[in-house]
Amino acid sequence: MKRSLGQRIWRWSILLVVTSYLALPIVAMLDFSTKVGRSKRGLYAWKAIFSQPELVGGIVTSLELAAIVIALLLFLVVPTVVWVHLKLPRLRRPLELICLLPLAIPGIVLVVGVSKIYMWLSIHWTESPLTLSAVYAMLILPYTYRSLSAALFAVDVHTLAEAARTLGASTSRTLFQIVIPTIKAGVMSALVISIALVLGEYTISSLLNYKTFQVEINLIGQNDGTIAVAVSLASLIFVLLLLLLMPTAKRHGKALLDVDAE
């Protein structure tokens, strides 16, 4: 059925408005980060990113934190959510509530709560910023739980797990070979959200006095705004690329609709 001209104009207008709304700040950032002086253009700010040892240190720290958080997500959060979904359905509500708590508690309150623990940690064990991974693993819970839960409800994983069990699969094989690949899209979106959150987190790391990516950007921004904006844009592009690389459910070749007649 052909759409009328009016309908097409309306649809394209909406698309244009939304795209402009999202793209304008990015274009403005690109414009600002490539400015040298008042009238010249150049890549000075972009080239300077890697000549700032503190910034590189902050990036490495944040990437290490992201890696730890991903590991915690894959080996702790995902199995827990799947296990509760499959075996302990009565705990679904309490788990959801616990997972949503970090969303309801402001960052500053969280910092006040955990600052004593971090003080004790820095005195008695380590001052490594990687200990922030514990707080970050908590911060990602509301988003990761939602995306995992939606993926689990979208497929009858219960039957799939039982089918695998009857074929001889152990619990761990059922989990890692059947259930997790089935909810891969949910796991991947949880991963991307987690990475974005860790790379973008500022409040907690700054208040706890750790030098992470965002803290370093802020510090650089106080001296040279163009470098700070270039780094911010680069991190944004990095997360966007991650989103684009996310595998979809129809990863395996073309989406055939060649259902034969019985």
Place this chain on the structure above:
Amino acid sequence: MSSVAVQLNDIAKSFGPVKALAGLTLEIKEGELVALLGPSGCGKTTALRALAGLQDLDRGQILVGGKDITFQAANHRGMGMVFQAYSLFPHMSAQENVEYGLKLKAHKVSAEDRRKKSSELLELVGLSTHAGHYPHQMSGGQQQRVALARALAIEPKVLLLDEPLSALDAKVRIQLRDEIRRIQLEVGTTTLFVTHDQEEALGIADRVGVMRDGVLQQIAVPQELYDRPTSAFVAEFVGLTNPIRGTVSGSTVSILGSQIATLPGSVTSGEGTALVRPESIRVEADPSGSAKVVTSSFLGSVCRSIVDLADGTRITAQSASSQASVLRAGTSVRVTLDTPAVFVKSL
């Protein structure tokens, strides 16, 4: 078909106040296909899941090949199962699904043997050309066939079919039902088939067990179950029946002017309700007859008529399709019985 392959001895399971199984005892012989039939909530699926190891029991014992497996984990039981819901692993192709069980420790074989076996099984279920297809590229019937091949790949001790046809449309259901029977006879696997569809159960099984409230009411070959029910529930649940009042005296009942033998389990004296199959009622056009045809439907191979008897009882009779043109609404008819025995329940 000789030795006993499966024994369920007095198995019981309750879910809160609901007794899903209340002491079910069942034996399945080697190579036999037994269907468990019953209304929703009668415990048939719970029994099947208990045999698969997916359901713990409160009481009872399960023996397979003489070995007690009551407390054995599902992944060590070697049961092949086809579920009601489509259960193919969505991230694997048809061939990978069939091969999955053969990669696992319990049934591990070499990659070459695995490929050979999966190809043979896909051929057996008529899907050799779909080996590389993913579940979302297959129809429901095709998915269930692959699920059957996957279950058979591990050479199961018992094949468990949990209403595998109920999600399919009528035509595919009949096709696949016949295919399941063909494959089961070809492979010779002992099979337990759970269904609520009596036509499916009667059409596929060597023996059919009718369940109610967690216990087996009767288990027999399909024809015996249909012709000689041992309880009113079985008579009424399997096939259609007409409740017709009659007087019982010893082992006969007097209904519609005929003396008919009563089946074991019937009431032995006084008034009772005979449960008569529509095809056991003969309806003939007769101007002096006291009964009248209300409606008559031509159903292709047979003609089904609804008839009002002189005492106001409304019955359904089934006759040859050629009678459809004779037995029109309002026609006066004579009604007689043509059955060796009927079940009579108390009023």
